[in-house]
Amino acid sequence: MAGVGVSYFRSRNPEFGGPVHEGARSFLQDFGLNAFVAVLSANVGPKVITALGGDTILWLALIGTAGALIPPFIAFWIGIKFFGLNSIIAAGASTGARNSTPGLNAIMEESGSSVAAVPYPVSYALTTVLALIGGYVSMILS
Structure with missing residues (x-):
């Protein structure tokens, strides 16, 4: 939700957040996606393995x-x-x-x-x- 809120404010006020380097933005986007997948896998993985057996x-x-x-x-x-x-x-x-x-x-x-x-x-x-x-x-x- 924080990302949606920041994106909304940035779309209304382009100076909000300042200029962000493309490499940094890309890194944060990739890191966020990888962290999401890792947390989801850590939570679901053991349950799947025990279910299949x-x-x-x-x-x-x-x-x-x-x-x-x-x-x-x-x-x-x-x-x-x-x-x-x-x-x-x-x-x-x-x-x-x-x-x-x-x-x-x-x-x-x-x-x-x-x-x-x-x-x-x-x-x-x-x-x-x-x-x-x-x-x-x-x-x-x-």
């Missing part, structure tokens, strides 16, 4: 890891081998398909080029629409 947690972790890592690698490989895409463009399309803006930023920083951003919005939009349609269809079928 046994080998279930291992299988869920294995399936989740495979589901998170295998599709982008397959998409990247298909983009390079079958479609003949440049590796930077294939990586940009893969990050868009995973809705991963930090991944796109990392690719652009490492390559020193913004070419990876060209296929990003197309794959981002396609996967977002397909996920929404898939969720709606699964809700209807359940």
Whole structure:
């Protein structure tokens, strides 16, 4: 609530709070998000582990890891081998398909080029629409 209040006052009075360096603002934003995730995980984690128990947690972790890592690698490989895409463009399309803006930023920083951003919005939009349609269809079928 404090953040909402400060943001409101700053939008009404731009001099409130003074100029904030972009690096400091970005650090505080990232730190706040990481702290939120850490506190939430610390509170919920033990309850989830006791609820699942046994080998279930291992299988869920294995399936989740495979589901998170295998599709982008397959998409990247298909983009390079079958479609003949440049590796930077294939990586940009893969990050868009995973809705991963930090991944796109990392690719652009490492390559020193913004070419990876060209296929990003197309794959981002396609996967977002397909996920929404898939969720709606699964809700209807359940």
